Amino acid sequence: MFGYVRPYRPELKCKDFDLYRATYCGLCRCLRRRYGLIAPMFLNFDFTFLALVLWEGEERWEPCRGRCHANPLVKKTMCVQSPALELAADESVVLAWWKLRDSVKDEGFFGGLPARGLSLLLGRAYGKAARRVPDFDRGVKVCLEELEKLEQERCPSLDRTADTFARLLQSAAPAQGEQGRILGQLLYHLGRWIYLADARDDLSEDQAAGRYNPVAARYGPSGDDKALALTMDQSLGQMGAALQLGEFGCRKALLENMIYLGLPLVQRAVFDGSWAQIKKQKIWRHDT
């Protein structure tokens, strides 16, 4: 998870912006309560999106005040604890941990030291989270192993490699019932989109380092932005279609903003290279 999933602020209503921040802060607090002081460091926009979609549709959001983790002198409005928030927190820790393990493997001994250090810090929290969501943890592990194998084989199929990450994210939603099917479809295409966006973002870096890159493997060393944008747009289209079928209650407008405006903008930024700048804006920096 890489922080690609964001709302587009100028088109957000104030109430939706409040809801977004409250969910973000609520998830942060939930991570702190369940996993201690280290876990909130790994909070990002993508996990907030996960919390938003996992909420029961008819559940209203009740604001409450709580102390900010980053700055305990400030009180902030946050969502009250709920099963959806707890599930999102558990899965966030699992995802953050596997992401770190992945970096440790990829970066070699010295390059992987920071990630190794962080994963040591997160280790206890991960153990706890893995016990709470064992199926999800196992699923993530299996999908990442499959992905690693495909990368080693230098798999030329864009869909096959993206499918592993897409299924990984898909498993974050409970698979039961209509809403489960809808969420599964939405998260599958979100995962696919994130994987492709990340691959495009890493294209020149991977090329310089001689590493495997799925976009290069499919379209050639310099990629093919037009074709890639089309296939990513198709995933966005599928996400929109799924969103319209689900029950998201008061969170629907916010989710629409993220899917119809936020994601396409990020996609554009990844393609024109301005994303490198935007993603540096660390999300745990609370100025206001």
Added chain:
Amino acid sequence: MRDPYSVLGVSPNASDEEVKKAYRELARKYHPDNYQNNPLADLAEEKMKEINEAYDTITKQRSGGGGYQSSQSYGGGYQQSYSSNNSTYARVRSMINGGDLAGAERLLFEVNQRDGEWYFLSGSIAYRKGWMDEAMQNYSRAVQMDPNNMEYRQALAIMQRGAGGYRPAGYGGGMDSLDCCTTMLCLNCLCGGGHC
């Protein structure tokens, strides 16, 4: 059955015009075209049926509860109007519709001679799985081999429109409608400028 007014999301006091407007918006949203070959098509079909029934009920009630009302609701469009002459392909089609993608794929790969329909069906399976790139390649191949087939051409055309399809009011033309700001300006507004 649910209250027809709540299905359409309007109050029972709404004017005929408002009811019609709400109905049209919903019909646009759940229109079969937006869910063609989508794994969630059955759910969209149910929704469409529900709003059609609600609209029919309201128009009947309002016209005095009886008689023949020329119903303006959208008819179904989910019926598979295409069929195969080849019996294997017919089975593959019914398996795809039933959601058995792995079975359909296995059966399809037993076919030795690969014609336009083979590539079309292969594309449909990929599309259902969410493998958009392979779906696109297979549909293109099908159209290439059989350029006059409307079914293949339509499937390819839907893919070529990218994220097109239904969008709620206010999200109309996607990002291209935000031409007033330069990309950079827009991007600074993506949440993350230290504000949330």
